Structure formats: C-alpha cells, structure tokens
Amino acid sequence: MNNRKKTALIIGGGVAGMEAAIKIGNAGYQVLIVEKEPQLGGALNKLYSSFPRWENPQDLVDDKVKKIEKCSAIKTMLNTVVTSAERKEKTFIVNLDSASVSEQVEVDAVVLATGFEMFDASVYGEYGYGAFENVYNSLEFEDQLKAMAGKDKSELPQVVAFFKCVGSRDRSKGFPYCSKICCMYTAKQAGVMKDLNPDAKCFVFYMDYRATGKEYEEFVRSVIEEKHVRYVRGRPAKVLPENGKLMIRAEDTLMGVPVEVAADMIVLASAIVPNAKTGELAEMFAAKTDQYGFIEYDSKNPVQAGERVFFAGACGFAVESLGAQHQGAAAAADVVALFNQD
Ligand SMILES: Cc1cc2nc3c(=O)[nH]c(=O)nc-3n(C[C@H](O)[C@H](O)[C@H](O)COP(=O)(O)OP(=O)(O)OC[C@H]3O[C@@H](n4cnc5c(N)ncnc54)[C@H](O)[C@@H]3O)c2cc1C
Ligand code: SF4
Known part of the structure; x- marks a missing residue:
C-alpha cells in the first residue's frame, strides 16, 4: 500500500499561490510550492505601496511567508521550474528543474498560479x-x-x-x-x-x-x-x-x-497579459486557455482548469491582490474537498 500523503503542487509563489498553499497546508495536506524566482511574493515584491489603503505590500508578503514557514506541511522550492508532467489515474508525475538538482515528484492535484506580465x-x-x-x-x-x-x-x-x-x-x-x-x-x-x-x-x-x-x-x-x-x-x-x-x-x-x-x-x-509560460504549463496539465492565453474558467467551478487542476490569481485574468488571495483560498477549498473525497 502507498503511504504517501496527498500532495498539492502549487506552481507560482505570488500572493495567489501562497494563499492556496497556506490553506491546503493548514487543512492537513502536503504542499509543494515551485517558484521560478529566488523568493516568494511575485509582483508584490516590486510594489512601493498598494491601493486602496496605501499599505506596504511587503507586509502582506512577509505575513504569508511567515505562515508558510510555520506550516510544516509546506515545502518551498525556489529557483525551480516544472519541465514536464505525466498524468496517471489520480496523480501526476512531475519533473522539476532547479540550478542544483533535477527531481521527480508525484502529486495529487495542481494549482496554477503563474501570474502576469506587462x-x-x-x-x-x-x-x-x-x-x-x-x-x-x-x-x-x-x-x-x-x-x-x-x-x-x-x-x-x-x-x-x-x-x-x-x-x-x-x-x-x-x-x-x-x-x-x-x-x-x-x-x-x-x-x-x-x-x-x-x-x-x-x-x-x-x-x-x-x-x-x-x-x-x-x-x-x-x-x-x-x-x-x-x-x-x-x-x-x-x-x-x-x-x-x-x-x-x-x-x-x-x-x-x-x-x-x-x-x-x-x-x-x-x-x-498572462505570464509567458502559462500556455506551456496549461498544455502540460491539460488545462484550457482563452484566446489571450489566460487560463480559462468554467462558470460552474470558477477555479477549476481541468481534472485535478485548479488555478488562482492573475494567470486567469488581471486581478488586484485581494482578489488573488480570494482565488487562492477558493482553489485551496476545491483541492481540500477533492482530497477529502479520494
Ligand atoms: C504596476 C502594478 C501595480 C499594482 N499595484 C497594486 C496595488 O496597489 N494593490 C493591489 O491590490 N494590486 C496591485 N497590483 C496587482 C498585483 O500585483 C496582483 O494582484 C498580484 O501580483 C497577483 O498575484 P499572483 O500571485 O496572481 O501573480 P504574481 O504576483 O505575478 O505571481 C506569480 C508568481 O508565479 C511565478 N511564476 C511564473 N511562472 C512560473 C513558472 N513557470 N514556474 C514557477 N513559478 C512561476 C512568478 O515568478 C511569480 O512569483 C499591481 C499590479 C501592477 C502591474
Ligand atoms: S484598461 Fe481599464 S482599468 Fe486599465 S486604465 Fe484602461 S479603463 Fe482603467
């Protein structure tokens, strides 16, 4: 019998991906965040101040990072990208590449949270x-x-x-x-x-x-x-x-x-516009994209992008940080519900 704990793979460690990770990790499931940059936080790391409350965006990033560090179920891999994925019956075998290692992991659900570009x-x-x-x-x-x-x-x-x-x-x-x-x-x-x-x-x-x-x-x-x-x-x-x-x-x-x-x-x-790699990742996990390359949603399951594949944040469309967090939480709720059913 396979004793591996159910694991969600989050691709992209911006505010949407971090929120999804925290909610899934705190629900008792394993989480692996894969972030291509050397730090978590995404575009918020670049902002000087944030609307609509003139807050320091770094406070929001620091708060999420602290919660991630506190949750032992969450593992973060920085400077890392997904190079390929193979769908099995209820899992994905995913190959990851970072500067130091190439690794293969088996995960039970995926949340795409790759954000945007200008x-x-x-x-x-x-x-x-x-x-x-x-x-x-x-x-x-x-x-x-x-x-x-x-x-x-x-x-x-x-x-x-x-x-x-x-x-x-x-x-x-x-x-x-x-x-x-x-x-x-x-x-x-x-x-x-x-x-x-x-x-x-x-x-x-x-x-x-x-x-x-x-x-x-x-x-x-x-x-x-x-x-x-x-x-x-x-x-x-x-x-x-x-x-x-x-x-x-x-x-x-x-x-x-x-x-x-x-x-x-x-x-x-x-x-x-969507992050350049969004289309490639969508194809890897059989998620749909719209004519502009954003992840396509289903009106009945707004954060579901495919079977066992969810998404959150600006890879779906332009969104402010509050909305990105809401979507991260919604994607996490769907992942947890799926794992509870399995
Ligand atoms: C100029 C500007 C000002 C803004 N000001 C505000 C503001 O004041 N208030 C506000 O609420 N919102 C503001 N926003 C919006 C805010 O930046 C977004 O809501 C937020 O960044 C969305 O978070 P996200 O996690 O969806 O995406 P992102 O922040 O883009 O994060 C995506 C993450 O995914 C990673 N990633 C991408 N591709 C891969 C890959 N292939 N593998 C691994 N990792 C990957 C990226 O490196 C990044 O860390 C502003 C946006 C812009 C452009
Ligand atoms: S594209 Fe829309 S949100 Fe952006 S500046 Fe124009 S009207 Fe405003």
Whole structure:
C-alpha cells in the first residue's frame, strides 16, 4: 500500500499561490510550492505601496511567508521550474528543474498560479517606450518610486505624465479587454509621486476611469481632490524629446482644447497579459486557455482548469491582490474537498 500523503503542487509563489498553499497546508495536506524566482511574493515584491489603503505590500508578503514557514506541511522550492508532467489515474508525475538538482515528484492535484506580465508597450512607437529615456511601464515605475523615496524633492521629477489603457481596450495594436487594475494603480502611483514631491505636477491621460471595488471610488477621488493630480480626458497622440523634456501632445476631449505637457517622466499603464509560460504549463496539465492565453474558467467551478487542476490569481485574468488571495483560498477549498473525497 502507498503511504504517501496527498500532495498539492502549487506552481507560482505570488500572493495567489501562497494563499492556496497556506490553506491546503493548514487543512492537513502536503504542499509543494515551485517558484521560478529566488523568493516568494511575485509582483508584490516590486510594489512601493498598494491601493486602496496605501499599505506596504511587503507586509502582506512577509505575513504569508511567515505562515508558510510555520506550516510544516509546506515545502518551498525556489529557483525551480516544472519541465514536464505525466498524468496517471489520480496523480501526476512531475519533473522539476532547479540550478542544483533535477527531481521527480508525484502529486495529487495542481494549482496554477503563474501570474502576469506587462504588455510590451514599444508596440506604441509614438510613446517612445524602449527608445526614449524616462519612459517606463507601470511596473518599472514602482521601482522608480522605491529609488526616489528618501531623496530630496529637488532631485525628483517635477512633471510626471501617466498614460492609461496602453494596449488595453485597443483592438488595433493591443487587446480589446480592459486590464481592470490600471485605473487604480495609476491613481496610486500619481498619489505616491505627489507625496514624495508635493511640488510635482502629475497628469493622468485617460479615456475613462473605472473604480469598481470596495473603497476604490473614494481612493481615486482623494488622489484628484486632496493630492491635486490632474486628470485629462484624451489619448496622447505623440511624445517627442525636446530640450531635455518629453513633449506630450494630446487633446482634452472634455474641454475641446489641445494640451501640451513637457514631462520629465512618462508612465505607461501597459495591458496585463498572462505570464509567458502559462500556455506551456496549461498544455502540460491539460488545462484550457482563452484566446489571450489566460487560463480559462468554467462558470460552474470558477477555479477549476481541468481534472485535478485548479488555478488562482492573475494567470486567469488581471486581478488586484485581494482578489488573488480570494482565488487562492477558493482553489485551496476545491483541492481540500477533492482530497477529502479520494
Ligand atoms: C504596476 C502594478 C501595480 C499594482 N499595484 C497594486 C496595488 O496597489 N494593490 C493591489 O491590490 N494590486 C496591485 N497590483 C496587482 C498585483 O500585483 C496582483 O494582484 C498580484 O501580483 C497577483 O498575484 P499572483 O500571485 O496572481 O501573480 P504574481 O504576483 O505575478 O505571481 C506569480 C508568481 O508565479 C511565478 N511564476 C511564473 N511562472 C512560473 C513558472 N513557470 N514556474 C514557477 N513559478 C512561476 C512568478 O515568478 C511569480 O512569483 C499591481 C499590479 C501592477 C502591474
Ligand atoms: S482599468 Fe482603467 S486604465 Fe486599465 S484598461 Fe481599464 S479603463 Fe484602461
């Protein structure tokens, strides 16, 4: 008789994967987290602050890591990826590769939690991403904010412009979908910029803004009204370097007037796309993906991606960290229910 304890394999140790691991481990089953990076935490490790409560994202990561370390049922393998998998009747034989070892494990369920990437904004040549200095995508800008913290405001940018919907809601060059979280994180980033340098002028160029979550509308309003970030309705036509500045030309479609802004820095809210390896892993575990490469869900079992295969977080679609945790917990509940039935 096989005395091996039921084990769930979690692929991706961002907030979604960590939450799933904690819930499954605390329910008494074994968990193996496989994370390709040298630390757990995913994109939250890169963030300076988080909407909608101006919290330090590192506190959330540290809290999850502590819970994982406390739970003896959870094993974490960092710098590790899944190279292949073979489905048996009720298990998977999975090959793992890390810098030091190759290993084979047998697991009874899989949770895909591989997260997201940013759309390559250089497709919009007119915005100068990858060509001009000081044009960043939003995730890179979080690093910039970390680097700015603690500096004298005279050393910081004085004019920062944020472009929303870059690659989202654009059938011609990007994707038709709305990336859901960028209205919120753009407001946050502009608000943080004003906190770091109250003299800075921040402009947000938008088509419209979507703030549909608990405390979201109040958050964006506070950025506009209390931090004095200026929202300009209009899509910038072009960015050109002029006299050491980035000259932005747009039309304010509410006022019906042309707008010119000479910015020191431009931040592009690029579309959220699935992590590049998601498709490969989905195929390995016979999970479905949609036309954009996100894991496809079944309306009746929203975190189920296939037989004994579940998913959570941004590999399914753009989601904020609270939603990613909810999905991690939901995937864990399904795994535990499956193991209880076996
Ligand atoms: C610019 C920006 C600002 C944001 N600001 C906020 C905010 O203020 N508040 C908020 O709530 N949310 C914010 N978010 C959203 C937040 O980052 C996500 O909700 C969260 O990161 C989703 O967690 P996840 O675990 O699904 O994915 P991720 O954080 O992407 O984690 C996925 C993990 O899987 C790993 N992985 C990927 N592929 C593999 C593989 N093949 N093998 C092993 N491991 C793999 C990755 O290395 C990563 O650690 C922001 C997002 C962006 C882009
Ligand atoms: S969330 Fe806002 S910025 Fe992002 S695609 Fe949707 S409307 Fe555009």
